[in-house]
Amino acid sequence: MELSLFNILDILGTMAFATSGALTAMNRKLDLFGVFIIAFVTAIGGGTLRDVLIGNTPVIWMENTIYIYLIGLFTILAIIFRKKIYYLRRSLFLFDTIGLGVFTITGVETGIRNELDPIISVALGAMTGTFGGVIRDILCNEIPVIFRREIYATACLVGGVAFVILYRYNIDHDLIYIITSLTVIVIRLVVVKYKIALPSFYLPEKTG
């Protein structure tokens, strides 16, 4: 595999989400292999959904063993340093955010490469960025992260839109990757730090 920045981002997101999955699984008191499996599913979830929707099969982690070895390595590191990571407080949040940022951009890029419409590429990016965290939370019976009012999805969408706009000007692609990934990450960090929230909508009571 030629190691393009696309691959590097994909790998970085894999490591970040593997760590976040391992931490969540340890919180649920899973055993060694349970921790690994949650780390694995969290790490590959977004990229797998991206590849399956676009028809790029076998999916990316099947074509190269680097993903599975890295997930194994970061699961072990997360287990060894679990107390240190804990004292770093916001670690789970941080890893989740990094994964979100870089996977969103790989999703948008995949859409554009496949000549999809820009707005559809942004939607693919948002699904790629969020899916790993969503299945991690569903499997671990956590409230899915997209509901914790942290403008999670919004960060994806803003980063994705920035990507497709920058893409129209002849800016170096690698630079676009880095700028837009950081956009997603910074938005989420700032929003959480300053407790910014978009409005939600009042409904009298349960409909239906």
Place this chain on the structure above:
Amino acid sequence: MELSLFNILDILGTMAFATSGALTAMNRKLDLFGVFIIAFVTAIGGGTLRDVLIGNTPVIWMENTIYIYLIGLFTILAIIFRKKIYYLRRSLFLFDTIGLGVFTITGVETGIRNELDPIISVALGAMTGTFGGVIRDILCNEIPVIFRREIYATACLVGGVAFVILYRYNIDHDLIYIITSLTVIVIRLVVVKYKIALPSFYLPEKTG
């Protein structure tokens, strides 16, 4: 895109499920983009599963922007008219039922077009019809709609069987689409209105 009745049904189901997703998400007090994302996933869920299982990738909403714009539009409409929709009481139920009816039939039709066995086409139809609502409910921590004892799945199966039977006689396809979609919708409406329920099965206590 040539706008066949198949496409029209697919779009109608998309609008109905988008609305039902937006209503459910507002019930969960999600913010603007959260509401859009749930509407999106609910609306495209069934068709995406159908296309992925059959190998028709990129999936349908990626090939044409009309889906994403309609989902955006109906999310906004659902937000603006949320109180009116609320006072219409059974709105969520109604939109869910329309989506169920038309998506079931697009699933059955897709199976038959791909020369699958009729009974397999009916199964594909049932999965296409129910999947959007199931992921909406899983993501929103609602009890999945298929468990509310409303003969939800049964309506799909009856409509699907009607489709494959009518298909054998040389009846106009568009007529079949309309009859069978309405069959699913009417069965569900009647069943809920008259509180009809199929029997469930007594088990002494939890096995396993």
Place this chain on the structure above:
Amino acid sequence: MELSLFNILDILGTMAFATSGALTAMNRKLDLFGVFIIAFVTAIGGGTLRDVLIGNTPVIWMENTIYIYLIGLFTILAIIFRKKIYYLRRSLFLFDTIGLGVFTITGVETGIRNELDPIISVALGAMTGTFGGVIRDILCNEIPVIFRREIYATACLVGGVAFVILYRYNIDHDLIYIITSLTVIVIRLVVVKYKIALPSFYLPEKTG
């Protein structure tokens, strides 16, 4: 369809998981079609995920009606004999374990046939083995079986590794299938009988 041992295992797993799905659905007091749908999704879940990830579409149960008829048959048998099965106590557990064992091996074999790396084939096997049970439990609001500390995932991984090791020596493939499927099943049975558990990891309190 030529009935190779691969197909036989796939069918055996389908029957076992259909039964486990039907039992779980009856526990949740679903009606007749609800029971069938959960049985169906549980039975085809693992194989469908396997085929979608590898790009083998339409997925296996669409190409041959034997799956859907068998699932129907075993759903009816599970309903008829539900009290007898109940008195056999560990039935749900037993059927789940058989499904786990044989589906894991079909997943590993599919990976190797598609010339994937052995470790990736093991991961594919673990996902194939566990996915049906996971969606059954998510749909039925049960705590997913992989969290019940029964070394569920571990059994898959050990069986999968045994498969790829035996595969390197020129042992008859059918023999490998049987040995490794039984390995998964026996490990899980022994582990539960003797309440063996892998260690989980202490974390001071909720991170994140």
